[in-house]
Amino acid sequence: MYCIKCGVELSKGQTICPICETKVYHPDIEPEEVAPKYPLKPLKTEITSKHGFLAILSACFFITALFLLLADLLILGWESSHQINEWWEWWLAPLNYHIEWSHYLVGAMLVIYASLVVPSWFKKFYSVLCASMVFGSSIIYILFISWITEGWWWFLPFALPTIGFLGLITIASIIICEFLPGYRLVCIGIAFLLVSGFVIALEILINLVFKGSIYVIWSPFVAVVLFAVSVILLCCAFIPSFRASLKKLFFL
Ligand SMILES: [Zn+2]
Structure with a gap:
């Protein structure tokens, strides 16, 4: 007997195809009560003790x-910074x-x-x-x-x-x-937005704390890239058609 869907050979008494899970049914053959050849539930493979x-x-x-x-x-x-000359000075040893x-x-x-x-x-x-x-x-x-x-x-x-x-x-x-898996894109988009602002604040803070003056040189370039990423992510989150076209573009 073979599965009508995927063609795999079935053993007697099998009621469901083990490959494609199609129900096995033949009007002339009464299914026999035979123990399944493969376990119905996956076996536990964890043999090492994690806590050990x-x-x-x-x-x-x-x-x-x-x-x-x-x-x-x-x-x-x-370091013998404390000289020990007399017996009563041994308390200085430590x-x-x-x-x-x-x-x-x-x-x-x-x-x-x-x-x-x-x-x-x-x-x-x-x-x-x-x-x-x-x-x-x-x-x-x-x-x-x-x-x-x-x-x-x-x-x-x-x-x-x-x-x-x-x-x-x-x-x-x-x-x-x-x-909240539904809010993943919004969340990551907002995180990128916050970090893009943070990068500029970080450079100001570094210059203020370590050099004593306020100025920015490199951080706006990094912030622009992070901001662009956050805009793309937020567009993906709020415009389903944009998300669909990006998925097609990157074969996701
Ligand atoms: Zn099958």
């Missing part, structure tokens, strides 16, 4: 971080050890860990969590660096608003694209 893998990855991260801190502190951070560079490296490792590994622990909202962690941990890390280097003068007027603004746009876009 994440636990090992986390352990590797923290052991490496600890190793770096100790290596910096005990081997390279030794002051001879200090951290030189490892806190920067460990901080960067924590940013990577928070951005890539932490969201994997959760079953849902991976992309939203990932974006929140990238921007959140970056702000904390840069805050830490500015605290050590007394860089408040660039952190508060420049780094915090820049990363904060980009983070908010990115997270809002991801949430809208994920949960």
